[in-house]
Amino acid sequence: MSLRRNLWGVMFRAGRLIGLSLAVLFCGFSTSAMAQSAQPADVPTAGTDTVDSLENSASAGELQADRQIPGYISGTVVDTAGAVAVGAEVRLTYDDQSFHQKVLSGENGQFSFADLPPGPFQLTITAAGFEPQKVSGSLRPGESYIVPAIRLPVATVMTEVRVGLTPVEVASIQLKEEEKQRVLGFIPNFYVSYVPDAVALSTGQKFHLAWKSVIDPFTFVGVGLLAGVQQATDDFEGYGQGTLGYAKRFGAAYADVVSGTYVGSAILPSLLKQDPRYFYKGTGSTRSRFLYAVANTVICKGDNRRWQPNYSGVLGSFATGGISYLYYPANERDATQLVLQNSLIRLGETALENVLQEFVIRKLTPRLPHQPPPAQP
Numbered sequence: 001m002s003l004r005r006n007l008w009g010v011m012f013r014a015g016r017l018i019g020l021s022l023a024v025l026f027c028g029f030s031t032s033a034m035a036q037s038a039q040p041a042d043v044p045t046a047g048t049d050t051v052d053s054l055e056n057s058a059s060a061g062e063l064q065a066d067r068q069i070p071g072y073i074s075g076t077v078v079d080t081a082g083a084v085a086v087g088a089e090v091r092l093t094y095d096d097q098s099f100h101q102k103v104l105s106g107e108n109g110q111f112s113f114a115d116l117p118p119g120p121f122q123l124t125i126t127a128a129g130f131e132p133q134k135v136s137g138s139l140r141p142g143e144s145y146i147v148p149a150i151r152l153p154v155a156t157v158m159t160e161v162r163v164g165l166t167p168v169e170v171a172s173i174q175l176k177e178e179e180k181q182r183v184l185g186f187i188p189n190f191y192v193s194y195v196p197d198a199v200a201l202s203t204g205q206k207f208h209l210a211w212k213s214v215i216d217p218f219t220f221v222g223v224g225l226l227a228g229v230q231q232a233t234d235d236f237e238g239y240g241q242g243t244l245g246y247a248k249r250f251g252a253a254y255a256d257v258v259s260g261t262y263v264g265s266a267i268l269p270s271l272l273k274q275d276p277r278y279f280y281k282g283t284g285s286t287r288s289r290f291l292y293a294v295a296n297t298v299i300c301k302g303d304n305r306r307w308q309p310n311y312s313g314v315l316g317s318f319a320t321g322g323i324s325y326l327y328y329p330a331n332e333r334d335a336t337q338l339v340l341q342n343s344l345i346r347l348g349e350t351a352l353e354n355v356l357q358e359f360v361i362r363k364l365t366p367r368l369p370h371q372p373p374p375a376q377p
Contacts, residue, residue, distance in 0.1 A: 068141075069118075069141040069142035070114070070115040070116055070117065070142070071116045071117070071118055071139040071140065071141065071142060071143045071144070071145060072112070072113070072114050072115075072116065072143070072144040072145065073092065073112065073113045073116060073121070073123075073137075073139060073145045073147065074110065074111065074112035074113070074144070074145075074146055074147065075090075075110070075111060075112075075123075075135075075146065075147030075148070075149070075150060076105075076108070076109045076110050076111075076147075076149050076150070077090065077105045077109045077110075077111065077125055077127070077149075077150045077152060078109055078149055078150070078151055078152070079130065079151065079152050079153075079154070080151055080152070080153050080154065084105075084107075084108055084109030085105055085109050085127050085130070085152055086105060086106070086107055086109060087104050087105060087127065088104065088105040088109075088111075088125055088126065088127035088130075088152065089102060089103075089104055089125070089126045089127065090102060090103050090104070090105060090111045090123055090124070090125050091123070091124040091125075091126075092113050092116075092121060092122075092123055093121065093122050093124070094117075094119055094120065094121050094122075095119070095120040095121070095122065096119070099116075099117060099121075101113055116139055117139075118138075118139050118140055118141045118143070119138065119139060120136070120137070120138045120139075121136070121137055121138070121139055122134060122135070122136045122137075123135040123136075123137075123147065123150075125150050125152065127152055129154065129155055130152035130153065130154060130155055131152065131153045131154070131155050133150055133151075133152055135147055135150060167199045167200070168202055168205075170199045171198075171199040171200065171201050171202065171205055172205065174193070174195060174198050174199060175201065175205055175208070175209065178190050178191075178192070178193065178209075178277075179209075179212055181365050182365065182366075183361055183364045183365055184364055185366055186218060187218055188212075188213060188216045188218055188219070189361060189365055190209055190212060190213055191209070191213070191265065191276060191277050191278060192277060192278045192279075192280060192357050192361070193277045193278070193279050193280065194280045194282075194362070196279060196280075196281075197305070198277070198279070200275055200301075200302075200303035200304075200305065201275060201276075201277075201303075203270040206265065206266045206269055206270050206276060207262075207266045207270070209265070209266075209276075210261045210262050210265050210266040213261055213265075214257060214258050214261050214262075219254075219257060220254075223250060223253045223254045223257060224250060226249075226253045227246055227249040227250035227253050228246070230249045230253070231245060231246050231249055235249075236248075236249060236252070236328060236329050236332055237329070237331075238328075238329025238330060238331050238332060239252075239329060251327070252324070252327055252328060255323075255324070255327055256320060256324055259319070259320045259323045259324070260316065260317070260320040260346065263316045263319045263320055263323075264276065264312055264313055264315075264316020264317065264319070264320065265312075265316070268311070268312035268315055268316050268319075269312045272311050272312050273302055273303040273304070274300050274301070274302050274303065274308070274310070274311065274312045275300060275301045275302065275303060276300075276312060276313075277301075278296055278353075278354055278357050279296075279301060280357060280358065280362060281293075281358060282358070282362070286359075289358050289359070290355060290358070290359075292358070293351070293354035293355045293357065293358040293359075294351050294354065294355065296310070296354045297310065297313065297347055297350045297351040297354065298310050298313070298314060300312065300313060313347075313350065314347065317342075317343040317344075317346040317347050317350075318343045320342070320343070320346060321340070321341075321342040321343040321346070324342060
């Protein structure tokens, strides 16, 4: 009995130990499971990593907020003298072409742009009469960018100059050159053109050339010499001798010059639109040049630059002879002799003068004209 009792006692104590062990194991397992189920799944288990992540997120948010703060650009436009430029166009563009605006400078020359995103920008300033200017910069977030005074230099005007004168202007230039032509430097030689395609003279220029010719000092010298020869040979004896006779001969000779010049070289050429000048040929054989010179007694250039009968020269010679009938001595007033003879003599003198112009006089004329610019059509 005691043996059985001891055996059951041992077994009872062993059972209690096993049960106690199982109870301890079960309690530990339950506590661990409860701790794991209470912890959030998305929270990092490492404490240091969690703090760093939160700090980085805050910095990124602050940086993004800074980038959204708008900026401001302003400045003043002046010229090189420092005066304000009113109404100048100021164009703002960003380097990436994502933004552009334009304004006009005010009465004080100032301009401004507001609510601008940060970034590199360029200003282009233009104004009438000035060279365009460009200014570059970079705007930071929230910055008030003040551009230094922008000076606009005056624009350099490039003008295309077309050399072209009116026919009247070209004729005036050619006429002034002809008025410088003097044989041996002192004898007037106005009624010859060394420019083959010279522009036709206007009516005013024809009368101007006649006036210059009759009042030239050498004209009075020539008339004086002619009157002296007539006095010595007692031509037009009705004038008598002495000072009075010489004065009458001088007056008659000068009247011939004035009437012949104005009628044959100004009045009729203006009415008939003909050119009273001799056009120097200078080329070809001697024979062709001689025939050309003689033919110019009865042919001439019209104002249209075409050759035509020289009505002005021929009619002018006869008109001069007819006018001389009024002041020559009564015993010399034979219409046939005075008018016809004087007219034919005058035509012969013109032919001889043309031959001398073609072969001799040009060589004795020191100042010859320069070709002017062509006339503008």
